Amino acid sequence: MARVLAIETSCDETAAAIVDDGHCVISDPVATQIDIHRKYGGVVPELASRNHIVDIVPVVQEALDQADTDWSEIDAIAVTRGPGLVGALLVGLQVAKSLAYAHNKPLVPVHHLAGHLHAVFLHRPGEPRPVGPNYPHVALAVSGGHTAVYYVEAPGRVIQIANTRDDAAGEAFDKVARMMGLGYPGGPIIERTARGGDDRAHRFTIPRFKSGALDFSFSGLKTAVLTKLKNYSGPTPLPEGQEEADLLASFQRSAVDQLVHRTVAAAKAHSVGDVVLAGGVACNGVLRDKMREALESDGVQLHVPRPRWCTDNAAMIAGSAGVEAGLRIGTGHTQEDRRMNAVASWRLDR
Ligand code: KG4
Ligand code: ZN
Numbered sequence: 001m002a003r004v005l006a007i008e009t010s011c012d013e014t015a016a017a018i019v020d021d022g023h024c025v026i027s028d029p030v031a032t033q034i035d036i037h038r039k040y041g042g043v044v045p046e047l048a049s050r051n052h053i054v055d056i057v058p059v060v061q062e063a064l065d066q067a068d069t070d071w072s073e074i075d076a077i078a079v080t081r082g083p084g085l086v087g088a089l090l091v092g093l094q095v096a097k098s099l100a101y102a103h104n105k106p107l108v109p110v111h112h113l114a115g116h117l118h119a120v121f122l123h124r125p126g127e128p129r130p131v132g133p134n135y136p137h138v139a140l141a142v143s144g145g146h147t148a149v150y151y152v153e154a155p156g157r158v159i160q161i162a163n164t165r166d167d168a169a170g171e172a173f174d175k176v177a178r179m180m181g182l183g184y185p186g187g188p189i190i191e192r193t194a195r196g197g198d199d200r201a202h203r204f205t206i207p208r209f210k211s212g213a214l215d216f217s218f219s220g221l222k223t224a225v226l227t228k229l230k231n232y233s234g235p236t237p238l239p240e241g242q243e244e245a246d247l248l249a250s251f252q253r254s255a256v257d258q259l260v261h262r263t264v265a266a267a268k269a270h271s272v273g274d275v276v277l278a279g280g281v282a283c284n285g286v287l288r289d290k291m292r293e294a295l296e297s298d299g300v301q302l303h304v305p306r307p308r309w310c311t312d313n314a315a316m317i318a319g320s321a322g323v324e325a326g327l328r329i330g331t332g333h334t335q336e337d338r339r340m341n342a343v344a345s346w347r348l349d350r
Pocket of ligand 1: 169171
């Protein structure tokens, strides 16, 4: 059995977790910086780094306390090496390196998106192990920083089959919420405000690429919403009440339809029986429902992590480190671990 302690600081959540054998989550405290970034309408990188510095040591201690364990029982330390905000990544990496050195533990670097894709395998002690997706499968990683479809041949063997050509889907939710003065993060607020709205009130076209590529694009949709707002001539400066709900429901429908269309097409093209939906935007109930419906009608099963493990967390990082961590039990800290650097831009399949 490998017991891994992981640290995740790639964006605006300071997180640590202890996970056994790559799947059983013993503790996973998260210190969120949402309230700090809210007044700026998005993540301010410098503030993110500074607050990771303040929060990281208490959060790691909390992970140990909640798990009622200590360093003698930890087999390896995992850390998000990238991609992400470089200043934010460096805080987690330096703390992980120091702890690994001080306690003579192996240090296992993890790709943030590999973590998101792994979240579907996590469970709590005493709960049955989720019936994970079969290999090969298709995975959609959709968050504030990424929107990509992968063909996952085997654990750790991944090919990217589609990517966003501009904004990430979560970024589009955040920007539209900001344009409408709704606050940050936009995804959950838009989902809530759009309830009861007519999702056919406004028609937004879904971009298609001539080459037939399954790539995503969300900047046109964002601009289309902005144009609606500029041309709005109601009693208030911005749509309110039903009009607001209609606009947001139509925006959400268009974003969700694009995500579902590309993922279903990828699943068909690669003849897989399982699809994983992961990342912060996977919390969206409309996306979950529509994706499940569309895939099930093709006989494909959808796997989605629970919402806590869709948004950024360290349990997914500890879990993803599982096999490599297991192989390194007892090897202690190495010179290579000490030299490890953050990688702000890092493709999952390279
Ligand atoms: O995975 P995550 O926590 O961080 C990144 O790696 O980016 O994802 C955060 C993103 C934000 O853009 C947020 O607006 C979006 O996920 N999000 C949602 C929902 N909950 C979070 N988007 C749509 N609907 C939601 N319910
Ligand atoms: Zn993420």
